[in-house]
Amino acid sequence: MSLFTIAVHGGAGTIRKEDMSPEMEIAYKQGLQHALEVGYAVLSAKGSAVDAVQAAVVSLEDNILFNAGRGSVFGKDGKHEMDAAIMDGSNLAAGAVAAVTSVRNPVKLARAIMAESPHVMLSGAGALEFAKLKGLVLEDESYFYSPFRFRQWQQIKGTDETALDHDVKLTDHAAGKAAAEKKFGTVGAVATDMNGNIAAATSTGGMTNKQWGRIGDSPIIGAGTYANNQTCAISCTGHGEPFIRAVTAYDVSCLMEYKGLTLEQAMQLVVHDKLLKIDGEGGMIGVDAQGNASMVFNSEGMYRGVKNSKGLNNVLIYREA
Amino acid sequence: MSLFTIAVHGGAGTIRKEDMSPEMEIAYKQGLQHALEVGYAVLSAKGSAVDAVQAAVVSLEDNILFNAGRGSVFGKDGKHEMDAAIMDGSNLAAGAVAAVTSVRNPVKLARAIMAESPHVMLSGAGALEFAKLKGLVLEDESYFYSPFRFRQWQQIKGTDETALDHDVKLTDHAAGKAAAEKKFGTVGAVATDMNGNIAAATSTGGMTNKQWGRIGDSPIIGAGTYANNQTCAISCTGHGEPFIRAVTAYDVSCLMEYKGLTLEQAMQLVVHDKLLKIDGEGGMIGVDAQGNASMVFNSEGMYRGVKNSKGLNNVLIYREA
Numbered sequence: 001m002s003l004f005t006i007a008v009h010g011g012a013g014t015i016r017k018e019d020m021s022p023e024m025e026i027a028y029k030q031g032l033q034h035a036l037e038v039g040y041a042v043l044s045a046k047g048s049a050v051d052a053v054q055a056a057v058v059s060l061e062d063n064i065l066f067n068a069g070r071g072s073v074f075g076k077d078g079k080h081e082m083d084a085a086i087m088d089g090s091n092l093a094a095g096a097v098a099a100v101t102s103v104r105n106p107v108k109l110a111r112a113i114m115a116e117s118p119h120v121m122l123s124g125a126g127a128l129e130f131a132k133l134k135g136l137v138l139e140d141e142s143y144f145y146s147p148f149r150f151r152q153w154q155q156i157k158g159t160d161e162t163a164l165d166h167d168v169k170l171t172d173h174a175a176g177k178a179a180a181e182k183k184f185g186t187v188g189a190v191a192t193d194m195n196g197n198i199a200a201a202t203s204t205g206g207m208t209n210k211q212w213g214r215i216g217d218s219p220i221i222g223a224g225t226y227a228n229n230q231t232c233a234i235s236c237t238g239h240g241e242p243f244i245r246a247v248t249a250y251d252v253s254c255l256m257e258y259k260g261l262t263l264e265q266a267m268q269l270v271v272h273d274k275l276l277k278i279d280g281e282g283g284m285i286g287v288d289a290q291g292n293a294s295m296v297f298n299s300e301g302m303y304r305g306v307k308n309s310k311g312l313n314n315v316l317i318y319r320e321a
Numbered sequence: 322m323s324l325f326t327i328a329v330h331g332g333a334g335t336i337r338k339e340d341m342s343p344e345m346e347i348a349y350k351q352g353l354q355h356a357l358e359v360g361y362a363v364l365s366a367k368g369s370a371v372d373a374v375q376a377a378v379v380s381l382e383d384n385i386l387f388n389a390g391r392g393s394v395f396g397k398d399g400k401h402e403m404d405a406a407i408m409d410g411s412n413l414a415a416g417a418v419a420a421v422t423s424v425r426n427p428v429k430l431a432r433a434i435m436a437e438s439p440h441v442m443l444s445g446a447g448a449l450e451f452a453k454l455k456g457l458v459l460e461d462e463s464y465f466y467s468p469f470r471f472r473q474w475q476q477i478k479g480t481d482e483t484a485l486d487h488d489v490k491l492t493d494h495a496a497g498k499a500a501a502e503k504k505f506g507t508v509g510a511v512a513t514d515m516n517g518n519i520a521a522a523t524s525t526g527g528m529t530n531k532q533w534g535r536i537g538d539s540p541i542i543g544a545g546t547y548a549n550n551q552t553c554a555i556s557c558t559g560h561g562e563p564f565i566r567a568v569t570a571y572d573v574s575c576l577m578e579y580k581g582l583t584l585e586q587a588m589q590l591v592v593h594d595k596l597l598k599i600d601g602e603g604g605m606i607g608v609d610a611q612g613n614a615s616m617v618f619n620s621e622g623m624y625r626g627v628k629n630s631k632g633l634n635n636v637l638i639y640r641e642a
Contacts, residue, residue: 092566092599098419098536099444119535120565123420124445126534213447214440215419222543222568244441245413247543250568254575278413 003291005308006039006191008032008056010066012237012283013184015301017318025317027065032305032315035059039189040307049199049233050088050111053189057084057107057201060187064146066303067185069105072144072205074153080144082205083219084110089198089227089289096219098123104137107203110219112136120221124213149208156209184282184299186218188225188235192291200225200233200249216240222250229289231256232263237302238275238282246274252286263288267296324612326629327360327512329353329377331387333558333604334505336622338639346638348386353626353636356380360510361628370520370554371409371432374510378405378428378522381508385467387624388506390426393465393526395474401465402531404540405431405524410548410610417540419444425458428524431540433457441542445534470529477530505603505620507539509546509556513612521546521554521570537561543571550610552577553584558623559596559603567595573607584609588617 010032017025039056043049061069072080084106085096095114098121103109112134113122122130131138188202202225204218217224217240224240226249227233234249248270255266267286275282276298283297285304295304295316305315331353338346360377364370382390393401405427406417416435419442424430433455434443443451452459509523523539523546538545538561545561547570548554555570569591576587588607596603597619604618606625616625616637626636 087566094566099447117533118562119533120562121536121541123534123536126420126532130533211447212438212440212451213444215442215444220442220541220543221565222541222571226568241439241441244542245408245415247547247568247571250543250571251575254572254579258575258579 002192002194002196003309004043004192004194005287005291005293005306006036006043006052006056006189007285007287007293007295007306008035008039008060008189008304009235009237009283009285009295010060010187010303011185012297012299012302014299015303015317028303028317029315031060031063031065032303035189036305036307036313036315039191043191043193044309046194049191049193049197050086052191052193053199053201054086054107054111056189057187057203058105061105061107061203066187067205068187068203070144071146071149073149073185073208075206076157076209076211078153079141080205081210082106082203083216084203085219085221085225086110086114086201087199087221087225087227088114089229089233092228094120094221096121096221097127098215098219099213100124100127100131102128102138103131104139104143107201109136110201121219152208184238186237188237188285190233190235190285190287192287192289196229196289198227198229198233198287198289200227200235202235217243217248220244222247224249226250226253228253232286232288234284234286236282236284238299239280242275242278242280243282245278246280248275248284263292264294267294271296271298323513323515323517324630325364325513325515326608326612326614326627327357327364327373327377327510328606328608328614328616328627329356329360329381329508329510329625330556330558330606330616331381331508331624332506333618333620333623335620336624336638349624349638350636352381352384352386353624356510357626357628357634357636360512364512364514365630367515370512370514370518371407373512373514374520374522375407375428375432377510378508378524379426382426382428382524387508388526389508389524391465392467392470394470394506394529396527397478397530397532399474400462401526403427403524403526404537406540406542406546407431407435407522408520408542408546408548409435410519410550410554413549415441415542417442417542418448419536419540420534421445421448421452423449423459424452425460425464428522430457431522442540473529505559507558509558509606511554511556511606511608513608513610517550517610519548519550519554519608519610521548521556523556538564538569541565543568545570547571547574549574553607553609555605555607557603557605559620560601563596563599563601564603566599567601569596569605584613585615588615592617592619
């Protein structure tokens with residue numbers, strides 16, 4: 001039995017201790033810990049890595065604090081358009097959904113696309129149609145409503161500006177102080193199971209006041225999400241456009257496969273060198289088939305956590321020495 | 322002044338000489354030659370690689386023989402949903418559009434997204450809205466109508482089957498004999514300009530009877546399209562799903578950057594080894610900054626052509642010894 005591991009993230013960006021209330025810090029950490037627990041429970045019950053990452057991401061999608069599923073930001077027309085992807089490193093199977101509305105758990109839709117369609121990526125109204133066909137739970141707009149997200153949107157609607165989740169100042173809102181700083185709202189999980197299989201999943205509500213059906217890196221296999229037992233499972237969070245241009249997640253895999261770098265070395269090189277050269281702010285979490293985990297970011301903070309079968313349990317927000 | 326080169330493709334698949342009428346063979350070759358000429362004209366007038374690939378792809382989009390732009394296949398609801406991408410290897414700028422309707426030249430929309438939006442990828446109705454904002458030429462359904470494509474669709478509409486362009490038998494149609502065989506309908510171009518800058522562009526009408534907003538590899542940066550002056554510019558054509566899972570175009574780039582393979586070596590390895598292992602049928606065209614070009618496929622044929630400033634001019638369809 002090999003070491004099994006789960007890691008999760010809840011977004012990266014300008015997240016500073018001095019801007020965070022103690023209550024919010026606790027709430028974010030509890031959310032991350034809960035995601036770790038549900039993912040870990042799958043792994044310790046001999047479940048697969050792909051089931052574990054799905055369970056962890058569902059937990060974060062259901063938590064209104066994070067920009068995915070229930071907590072998704074408002075798009076330009078007041079709707080919530082969500083993206084998600086999942087990939088199974090044992091067979092390179094993948095599923096992804098872009099610009100879908102109404103689906104309670106977009107990561108479950110990505111899983112259904114992987115498992116029950118001949119396709120990898122579906123989008124828009126067609127993806128919703130597929131979700132209905134597969135009996136996925138749908139929600140109306142009130143489910144996705146939060147006063148905080150609504151105020152974010154009200155501040156920039158009517159303009160052509162977009163905001164990367166918490167990039168909107170919300171000085172009038174108690175919970176908003178920390179969140180008001182620049183943050184890239186995405187959630188994700190990576191896991192190594194007892195059999196040494198690995199998987200990755202990512203989900204996001206995108207950018208506040210998003211328009212034109214913009215698709216970020218999260219649902220792009222190779223950019224925001226990638227998994228391959230031979231190398232690594234990666235879930236990214238950051239400014240989506242540079243992450244797409246850098247083919248970020250697969251770049252880590254190639255540096256391991258073709259240059260022999262370790263997971264940690266490859267993630268450090270991509271996040272602190274290659275991404276920075278094209279103004280790619282954000283970070284990523286990763287695991288390999290041996291159960292090693294790494295969490296690397298070039299922004300001020302990243303909501304993140306890791307738990308493994310050797311007893312490691314860490315939930316972190318800021319940079320730590 | 323370095324060697325300048327343009328290569329184009331018009332799809333790959335089961336394309337056999339014995340199934341092709343002499344007239345159709347001439348028509349396909351003329352279409353490919355025309356695309357080479359317009360791309361080459363840009364390069365020889367000291368134009369950029371990105372302008373050259375756009376011009377070549379526009380020429381193929383405007384040609385009803387190829388499954389892109391005007392010749393796009395019918396989707397499930399009788400509409401034409403198109404995907405395209407373009408990438409500039411000199412600065413890693415990229416633009417892509419997925420599941421857009423009505424736009425005469427989706428590659429021009431991808432270019433506008435790259436040049437005039439803060440985003441890399443737009444989709445669906447939102448992408449059409451952006452196209453209108455930028456004044457791109459729109460067409461009604463009659464522009465995209467061809468009796469041949471309509472009959473393809475009629476043969477499988479009402480079912481849940483999809484067909485990869487010419488995968489539908491059309492024994493009653495003179496032009497259909499060659500095209501009736503399995504073929505992956507996509508067009509693309511790659512180019513090296515006088516300054517040693519390279520670029521890639523890809524455009525497609527997807528699969529006949531396509532549903533659920535399916536997105537293939539063509540508009541995915543790293544999968545169907547990629548360009549980086551340090552390595553290569555690649556445009557793929559094939560069964561989109563395995564090409565997405567293999568992050569095909571960027572894999573060629575990584576094999577060159579991290580393992581030191583030549584363009585030709587990297588393309589051979591990806592097409593004949595890595596793609597085949599996951600049933601990835603199709604091919605790709607590529608150039609590097611020195612003006613070397615390569616065209617590699619694992620299917621029976623690929624509509625393709627290459628032209629360079631040393632006088633090379635080749636237009637091919639089948640496997641050649």
